[in-house]
Amino acid sequence: xxxxxxxxxxxxxxxxxxxxxxCRASQSISSYLNWYQQKPGKAPKLLIYAxxxxxxxxxxxxxxxxxxxxxxxTISSLQPEDFATYYCQQSYSTLSGTFGQGTRLEIK
Amino acid sequence: QxxxxxxxxxxxxxxxxxxxxxTVSGGxxxxxxxxxxxxxxxxxxxxxxxxxxxxxxxxNYNPSLKSRVTISVDTSKNQFSLKLSSxxxxxxxxxxxxxxxxxxWYSLDYWGQGTLVTVSS
Numbered sequence: 001x002x003x004x005x006x007x008x009x010x011x012x013x014x015x016x017x018x019x020x021x022x023c024r025a026s027q028s029i030s031s032y033l034n035w036y037q038q039k040p041g042k043a044p045k046l047l048i049y050a051x052x053x054x055x056x057x058x059x060x061x062x063x064x065x066x067x068x069x070x071x072x073x074t075i076s077s078l079q080p081e082d083f084a085t086y087y088c089q090q091s092y093s094t095l096s097g098t099f100g101q102g103t104r105l106e107i108k
Numbered sequence: 109q110x111x112x113x114x115x116x117x118x119x120x121x122x123x124x125x126x127x128x129x130x131t132v133s134g135g136x137x138x139x140x141x142x143x144x145x146x147x148x149x150x151x152x153x154x155x156x157x158x159x160x161x162x163x164x165x166x167x168n169y170n171p172s173l174k175s176r177v178t179i180s181v182d183t184s185k186n187q188f189s190l191k192l193s194s195x196x197x198x199x200x201x202x203x204x205x206x207x208x209x210x211x212x213w214y215s216l217d218y219w220g221q222g223t224l225v226t227v228s229s
Binding site: 001031032034036038042043044045046049050053055087089091094098099100101102 | 156171204208214216217222
């Protein structure tokens with residue numbers, strides 16, 4: 001199975017900050033890496049697919065990069081509505097669509 | 109706009125079978141290159157992918173759950189379903205259904221709101 005490891009597990013930041021979350025795969029997954037945002041009591045929302053493609057309707061302050069095993073999600077200038085939990089997910093393996101453990105982004 | 113809605117019992121007894129249905133609206137479940145997936149999330153924990161089905165009936169399951177999971181599709185009702193057998197308290201979670209789009213690298217682009225299933229006697 002492909003394992004996905006996110007870091008950090010939690011992060012405190014202020015409105016306007018630039019934030020980066022990383023995700024590492026246990027083996028190469030090419031660019032089959034997706035990022036989701038989840039707010040309490042809500043379903044996850046797709047932000048980025050194929051490592052760097054912005055989902056329609058998602059603000060341009062969100063960006064993704066990476067390929068192979070190492071990936072990053074960057075929020076260029078945090079807005080109040082961005083405080084949430086973020087998950088990466090690999091979609092390379094058809095055997096399972098493994099998620100990372102999540103990164104909780106909190107207000108400093 | 110595609111919408112997904114989970115339905116089913118909110119309480120299941122230990123050792124019994126959990127059964128949920130996802131109804132898709134705003135588009136045909138048979139159209140396009142889509143897979144239809146189930147994901148779950150125990151309270152306060154992360155997301156766990158359960159499995160997926162293509163409208164041809166082809167399925168993929170999480171190896172850790174494979175022996176207990178069955179996902180099926182009913183194209184006439186625009187629905188797909190999840191059955192998880194021999195449940196224990198560890199299966200208590202919010203269960204989500206979602207659409208997986210092969211044209212966007214198999215990302216999960218539409219999700220249901222989720223339904224809480226509690227396993228308890």
